[in-house]
Structure formats: C-alpha cells, structure tokens
Amino acid sequence: MPSALAARSSASVWHPCTQMQRHEADPPLAIVRAQGPWLYTEGGARILDGISSWWVNLFGHCHPHIQAALTAQLAQLDHVMLAGFTHAPVVELSERLAQLSGLGHAFYGSDGASATEIALKMSAHYWRNQGRPEKSGFVGLAGGYHGETVGALAVTDIPLFRAAYAPLLRLAATVPSPDARSAQPGESAADVAQRAAAALHDWLAAHHQHTAALILEPLAQCAAGMVFYDAQYLRLARALCDRYQVHLVADEIAVGFGRTGTLFAHQQAGIRPDFLCLSKGLTGGTLALSAVLTTDTVYQAFYADEVARGFLHSHSYTGNPLACRAALATLELWQQHDTLAANAKLAQRLSAALAPLAAHPRVRHARQLGMIWAWDVDTPLPDFARRYQRQALARGLLLRPIGHTLYAMPPYVLDDEAIAHLTHNALAALNATLAEEDGASTHHEAALP
Numbered sequence: 001m002p003s004a005l006a007a008r009s010s011a012s013v014w015h016p017c018t019q020m021q022r023h024e025a026d027p028p029l030a031i032v033r034a035q036g037p038w039l040y041t042e043g044g045a046r047i048l049d050g051i052s053s054w055w056v057n058l059f060g061h062c063h064p065h066i067q068a069a070l071t072a073q074l075a076q077l078d079h080v081m082l083a084g085f086t087h088a089p090v091v092e093l094s095e096r097l098a099q100l101s102g103l104g105h106a107f108y109g110s111d112g113a114s115a116t117e118i119a120l121k122m123s124a125h126y127w128r129n130q131g132r133p134e135k136s137g138f139v140g141l142a143g144g145y146h147g148e149t150v151g152a153l154a155v156t157d158i159p160l161f162r163a164a165y166a167p168l169l170r171l172a173a174t175v176p177s178p179d180a181r182s183a184q185p186g187e188s189a190a191d192v193a194q195r196a197a198a199a200l201h202d203w204l205a206a207h208h209q210h211t212a213a214l215i216l217e218p219l220a221q222c223a224a225g226m227v228f229y230d231a232q233y234l235r236l237a238r239a240l241c242d243r244y245q246v247h248l249v250a251d252e253i254a255v256g257f258g259r260t261g262t263l264f265a266h267q268q269a270g271i272r273p274d275f276l277c278l279s280k281g282l283t284g285g286t287l288a289l290s291a292v293l294t295t296d297t298v299y300q301a302f303y304a305d306e307v308a309r310g311f312l313h314s315h316s317y318t319g320n321p322l323a324c325r326a327a328l329a330t331l332e333l334w335q336q337h338d339t340l341a342a343n344a345k346l347a348q349r350l351s352a353a354l355a356p357l358a359a360h361p362r363v364r365h366a367r368q369l370g371m372i373w374a375w376d377v378d379t380p381l382p383d384f385a386r387r388y389q390r391q392a393l394a395r396g397l398l399l400r401p402i403g404h405t406l407y408a409m410p411p412y413v414l415d416d417e418a419i420a421h422l423t424h425n426a427l428a429a430l431n432a433t434l435a436e437e438d439g440a441s442t443h444h445e446a447a448l449p
Contacts, residue, residue: 002027003042017148026390034061037411037418039398048421050392050399050408055222055254057285059333060413066284069329073322082108082319089324093291096331100263103276103293107311108319112253113147115277115290116215120151121313122294123213123247123275129301129309135212135246138172139203143179143224146215146251155215158223173207175200177221178229181365181376189230196229197236208244213275215249218265219369222254225405226374228367234269247274247298253290257281258343259409261370263334274298284330285411289323343371343412350414353423360427362434374407379434387436391429399426406430 002010006027014020015028030042037060039047049057059066077087090108098104107122109115120138127135140146140155147153153161155172162171178196180189187195204211218234221227241248250273255265257280262268264276275298279290302311317323333339351368357375358366364376381387385401392399399408410422 003030005030005042036060048397050410050422052409052411055409056280057411058281059284060411066286066329069325073325077321079320087321089321090319093324093327101293105299106291106293109290109315110288111290112279113149113152115279115292116146116152118292119249119275119277126298126301127212134210137210140215142174142177143221145223175203178233179227180229190232193230193233204244211246213247213249217251219260220255225402226407228369231269238271249275251277253277253279259371283326286326287323353419357427372409377404388433391432395425397425
C-alpha cells in the first residue's frame with residue numbers, strides 16, 4: 001500500500017520522465033529527510049542514494065557548511081533580477097569558475113537543459129554577428145544526451161525522446177560515438193577514438209560551412225548507458241573544430257565536478273572548449289543552477305552598441321543569490337577536503353568492494369571512470385531496469401539502471417558501512433532480478449495466443 005503522501009503525490013503531481021500508470025504498481029517513495037548519502041522514507045526506512053539523486057549530490061544531503069551559507073545569504077538577499085543589477089554571490093562565483101576553467105563571463109540558467117540552450121544560441125548568434133548566419137547547424141555524438149527542452153532535445157540522440165517530439169525539433173546531425181566498447185579485436189580505446197574522429201573529420205569537411213558547433217559530453221555519455229571513451233577523441237575533436245572553424249561545446253552538466261576523476265572531464269585531454277556547460281553538482285545538489293562559460297573571443301563578438309548584437313536570452317531567476325551562494329559553499333568544500341585526492345582513494349576502495357559484481361557471469365563490459373561505475377547485464381528481460389530498481393529499493397539501495405546497463409554514481413562521502421551496503425545489495429539485487437527471468441518467460445508464453 002502506498003503511503004498517504006505517495007497517494008496524494010500520484011493524485012496531484014506529474015512525475016518527470018515517468019509513465020504515471022506504473023505508479024499503480026510501484027507508488028513513489030515519500031522521502032521526508034536526508035543526511036549524508038542516506039534518504040529516509042515516510043515509513044522510516046533508510047535508503048542509500050547510489051546515484052546522487054540523478055547525479056547532482058556531491059558531499060551528501062543537508063551538508064552543514066552549505067546549509068549555513070544558505071541561511072546567512074537568505075537573511076541578507078534572497079533574489080534580485082540580474083538585468084541591470086548585480087550582487088556579490090554571482091560575481092564571486094563567476095570569478096571562481098573563471099579561475100577553475102580558464103573561461104569567463106559566466107551566463108546563468110536554472111538547469112542543464114537551459115545551459116545547453118544558452119550555449120547553442122550563443123554559438124549560432126556568434127556566427128551571425130561575424131557575418132556568417134549560414135553557420136547555424138549543430139552536430140553531436142550518436143547516443144548523446146543534452147536535455148529535454150526543444151533546443152536541447154534537437155541535439156539529443158535518444159530515440160524515445162526524438163520520436164515523441166520530432167515534429168517540434170530541428171534535429172541536429174550525429175557522428176559515430178567513440179564508445180570504447182565498440183573496439184574490434186586488437187583495437188584499444190584510443191584506436192576507437194581515432195576511428196570515430198576520422199568520421200567526424202569527414203562530416204566536418206563536408207558540412208562545416210553550415211555548422212556552428214559540435215556538442216559532446218567529455219569522456220562519458222551518461223544517458224546512453226555510461227558510454228566511456230578515450231581522451232584522444234577530445235584532442236582530435238578540438239583540432240578539427242579549430243581547422244574547420246566550428247565551436248566545441250563541452251557539456252559537463254553530469255560529468256563535471258569530479259565525476260570522472262578531474263574537476264572537469266575535458267581537462268584530462270589537455271584542451272579548452274569554446275563553451276563549458278555546468279549544472280547538477282554545481283550547487284552540491286541543493287538548488288537548481290546552471291552556468292555557461294565561454295572565451296573572450298565569443299564575448300567580444302556580442303559587445304557593441306546595437307541591442308540586436310547582444311545575447312538575447314534571459315531567465316527570471318538568472319544568477320539567483322541563494323543558488324550562487326550554495327555553489328560557492330560547494331567549491332569551498334572542494335578545497336577543504338582535497339576532494340580529487342580523497343575521491344581517488346575512495347574509488348579504489350569501492351572498486352575493490354565491487355569486484356564480485358564486476359566478475360558476475362552475466363555482467364559484460366565492467367568499467368569505471370573516476371567516481372562512476374557501470375556494468376552491462378546480459379538478460380532477456382525487457383524491463384530489467386524497472387525490476388532491478390524495485391529489488392534494490394527493497395534492500396535499501398537507490399540504483400536506477402539505464403536499459404540493461406547498471407551503474408553507480410554515489411556521493412563522495414561513503415564510509416565503510418555505506419560502501420558495504422552499496423556493494424552487497426547491488427549484487428544481491430542483481431541476482432534477485434535475474435532470478436525473475438523464468439517467471440517472466442512463463443508469463444510471456446502464457447500471454448501468447
């Protein structure tokens with residue numbers, strides 16, 4: 001039976017990316033509080049947040065340092081429009097992000113899809129201001145995901161979303177992904193990257209005159225099933241974008257802030273993008289905020305007397321002081337805890353504890369990148385993800401597979417108890433889900449005419 005709050009939610013809330021009818025069998029879990037990596041339900045159960053609540057949480061829920069910063073900011077300034085005004089948190093955050101990224105003049109939105117929209121519009125408008133309005137198209141990687149607003153969805157290559165909203169979209173082109181799993185016998189991940197970059201070269205050679213930007217998720221295509229690829233692709237893509245005068249947009253909404261082992265994933269390739277999109281972990285998982293940073297060259301192309309040459313985009317809550325203060329507090333925690341070094345040690349402990357799952361006879365392509373782990377599961381179950389999530393939640397663990405890919409992307413604050421809880425129950429849930437195969441097969445056969 002669903003809890004009272006869950007029942008009210010099903011009756012009044014339209015939940016995201018959800019077939020609501022499924023809540024008849026699986027009611028939404030009512031969460032009443034959270035602390036560290038743990039979520040607590042209305043019924044008193046404790047659940048380990050193994051996916052950082054859709055990849056946003058870094059230092060645990062309700063972190064006292066971020067809470068204190070928000071409380072102090074709320075007592076001083078909650079919000080003011082950023083058009084014609086400014087305030088200390090947005091200036092300080094912009095300066096800090098510029099120091100960390102080598103890019104500047106941060107433009108703020110509210111979420112990841114907003115950041116994608118900002119970067120795409122800024123790129124196309126740049127070329128218009130340069131007298132090249134024909135450069136208004138975009139290209140992305142096969143399987144890429146960049147958000148679900150109309151502009152962001154146009155560069156997202158997830159068939160389910162594209163099919164539903166295709167009439168609304170100006171679909172971008174796609175080039176092959178450098179997915180390391182596609183390596184042929186004798187090939188390395190770097191070889192796959194080289195092969196994919198050759199395909200990008202051919203596409204840009206033919207279409208660069210009408211292409212504003214290449215957009216990609218550096219090193220990890222998360223929504224595609226945690227597709228990892230070699231940094232060589234980023235180096236080659238950067239060189240090709242320079243050669244053909246096409247912007248490189250690095251969508252680090254999910255992979256930024258340490259998820260891949262460096263502060264920003266593109267840093268592992270030693271390159272600098274023309275646009276850097278940030279969100280999710282930017283505020284440590286507390287408030288909605290996104291940012292797009294770019295080069296001085298791009299910024300200067302908009303700097304003029306004419307209003308029409310300015311960047312014509314706005315959000316009511318652009319650069320909200322509370323969200324910016326949360327982001328600053330999160331960056332302070334990065335320094336205080338030497339997070340990258342601490343994560344490297346934590347990743348070693350987690351990988352060792354997850355070894356039995358990686359060695360499972362039904363697991364293929366076990367892989368790890370920084371603080372992301374993924375395993376492809378060999379199963380005929382078409383609804384494996386739903387069944388697995390149910391089994392994991394029954395064991396006090398939030399893991400939400402993508403198709404047949406099981407993954408973990410936990411907060412950076414797991415202690416020994418949390419590590420044991422995650423690793424033991426991830427494996428137990430897998431075995432329990434696979435045990436359902438015979439029953440699912442029997443049910444399917446009984447339903448046949």
